[in-house]
Amino acid sequence: MHGHHTHHDHAHGHDHGTRAFAAVTLVNLAYTAIEAGYGFATGSLALLTDALHNLGDVLGLALAWAAAVLARRPASERHTYGWRRATLLSPLANALLLVGFSGALGWEAVRRIDAPPEIPALPVVVVAALGIVVNLGAAWLVRGGDAHDLNRRGAFLHLMADAAVSAAAVAAGLGMWWLGWAWLDPAVALLIGAVVAWSAFGLLRESLAATMDAVPRGIDPVQVRAFLAAQPGVDAVHHVHIWSLGAGEIALTAHVVRHCDTGHDAFIAQTVGELGQRFRITHPTLQVEHGDGCRDATAH
Template sequence: MHSHDHSHSHGTRAFAIVTLVNLAYTVLEAGYGFATNSLALISDALHNLGDVLGLALAWGAAVIARRAPTARHTYGWRRATLLSPLANAALLVAFSGALAWEAVRRFSEPPEIPGLPVIIVASIGIAVNLGSAWFMREGHSHDLNRRGAFLHLMADAAVSLAAVLAGVGIWWLGWSWLDPATALLVGIVVAVGAFALLRESFAAAMDAVPRAIDQAAVRKFIETRPGVSAVHHIHIWSLGAGEIAMTAHLVRPDSGDHDHFLDELNRELDRRFGINHPTLQVEHGRSCEHDLHDRAPHGH
């Protein structure tokens, strides 16, 4: 348990550092964006702000999720890790709409923008984002929160690169329309990313079966266990980052090895599917009485 907890505290520390560094840079970039009137910088700052929000929410959720279960909140507050991406995505969709609106408005007469400050400030952004992404790279494969943070930071580096290129174009070629064009592009990128996140986190919040799990395969696996004659009422859902719960009713008419069977099954569910919080109800009857009321369409 100790190592698990250590990785948790390391995770929250990584979130804290990355969040604060990004926040400082976002403030700097937005300041320069408004000072030079550059929408490209402002849009990049917005993209970074989306990240800082995401990181702050994820960091907050990671802290809240460690709260011990209570009599009322028997799962603790693990669901926080599923709700924070949802809040973040909703905010980003709103912001990116406002940004695109301003960009379109500016196309008719783009203001004069000094290219060099844009290039310098956005270059710092690339460094900040790549450094932060490197920090978050560990453990991002199985935790939706950290994966979201890592992918955001990589996308941010790419967006800062776009701002650098716009700065080069403005400085070198005098194309002032590159500024709103970049901003519009960034707005679209933010909206698309946020929408995908919105969909995924909404599904998790609504107790959908996690994407990595094939419910039919789980059912089949349980049905083939020794002595099991039927399986029904299977529910699989996400409790929080990396924790998957499941409930099911199994019909096992002749079960003398009850506890041994359950221990073995729980071990296998975790090993094969990553389901680490199963709750199984074993019934001895030839058929389960619930079954008569709500027969599934394919029958049992």
């Protein structure tokens, strides 16, 4: 006997997320083109390097956008859960991009410390200041749901890291302009690279866990098992599995042993509703068993 929680219609949220990713990706692509144009016009390697970094971020945002679109595809005979898990693969790729770019920036910064190139400071300040506005505005667009949505969280971290990079570039440009300290450019790049790498490793660890069907962050499986075992008529609980289907959607399967022969439908309806309210589990499936032959399966 199985029971499923009737989940809410997430179409409005998916539409909003898709539009946000589209807007953010296009705005950042436009800013990257402007930054690269000024870099070529002024011969500023700093602007060209940051434009390359932003291009990588645009690719990451495009992955998040594509994942949001894929997540809207309906379930089929072959893909019975739909394409929700695309929102778990996107932050993994996003984190790898962040780690790669922060490493490249750190290597370039170390190489430049001894012989920093001459950089026109004023274009760096102006274009980097524009980057702060663009990235903070884009981060505001994708801010919703970042606590439980890895896809949005990846994009949000990307944008906040970019805003920090732009702020550091402004500070470095001002220092080079007023004090003539050319070494500020590689020094600040090294510092920001370390900050970006630290954030990226956290996202990488969590996205890897999600793709390996780990219990989602914020859910204690011991508490879930104890809750199921405490329900009326339950003698034993086994084969409890909890994993993420995609952004904000959590699945559970569990076998519960009940020796009573009646009331299973009401039990399932009540328990499934409380799983959603207490643990944010939107897709629970409960299998009710009875008989002594089921008791020895509690090790799973």
